[in-house]
Amino acid sequence: MPAWQADILMYHSISDAPGPTSIAPDIFAAQMQALAASGLPVVTPDALANPPAPRVVIISFDDGFQDFADTAWPILREHGFCPIVYLPSGLMGGTDSWAGGNIPPRPLMEWDRIETLAGEGVCFGAHSVSHPDLSTLDAEALEEEVTGSGQDIAARLGQPVRHFAPPYGASNPNVRTQIARHYDTSVGTRLGVAGPGDDIHDLPRLEMFYFTDIARWQAHLAGRGGSCLAARKLMRGVRSGLSRVLPIN
Secondary structure (H helix, E strand, O other), X not given: OOOOEEEEEEEOEEOOOOOOOEEOHHHHHHHHHHHHHHOOOEEOHHHXXXXXXOEEEEEEEEOXXXXXXXXXXXXXXXXXXXXXXXXXXXXXXXXXXXXXXXOOOOEEOOHHHHHHHHHOOOEEXXXXXXXXXXXXXXXXXXXXXXXHHHHHHHHHHOOOOOEEOXXXXXXXXXXXXXXXXXXXXXXXXXXXXXXXXXXXOOEEEEEHHHHOOHHHHHHHHOXXXXXXXXHHHHHHHHXXXXXXXXXXX
């Protein structure tokens, strides 16, 4: 058994928008209620340097959607949960109009709302400046996207930014080296529970779209979800393999 494990929950939008990056508000509320009932400690990535318990939970959101402020945060605050929200710093106040964004686009938070949330205890991390695939960038552009995002957020909030999430989970050794120069941790989209054997700058997360069945989520929280998680990881591997060998129309 590892010395510690961290269930890092991955969310994007809490809304009724279509697609796997949106989770309906009532489902999100039920997931948080089940988490509260489990008694597992909810921490921010800062705690990974010295976890307070053998198993901890981190609640993370990518992109900084407006519905985080309007819908997710009131639910989280009611339970006393402090999440981390990863922001594409150059796009705040706009929409998710990047490649792979939603149709119709979903609004992102304005900076004044982000500043208010930071004052209420929400943790913020960097998610690049313009939401590109970092693995495709040259060295200069990579430096700007990785370091510039944290600098932008720190300047706005008046506090250091220690954590990063690459857009799309896209990473490679060069990207991770650049991130490690400036941040304590980084999370990706690789499915799994994080532990001491993982690269602290490439931590796996749990895509919460897989846990919209609350009974399945409760089983995972109770430590009975290993077979389900293994099956999901296998299915992901098969789909990834097919995408590499089949022609794309």
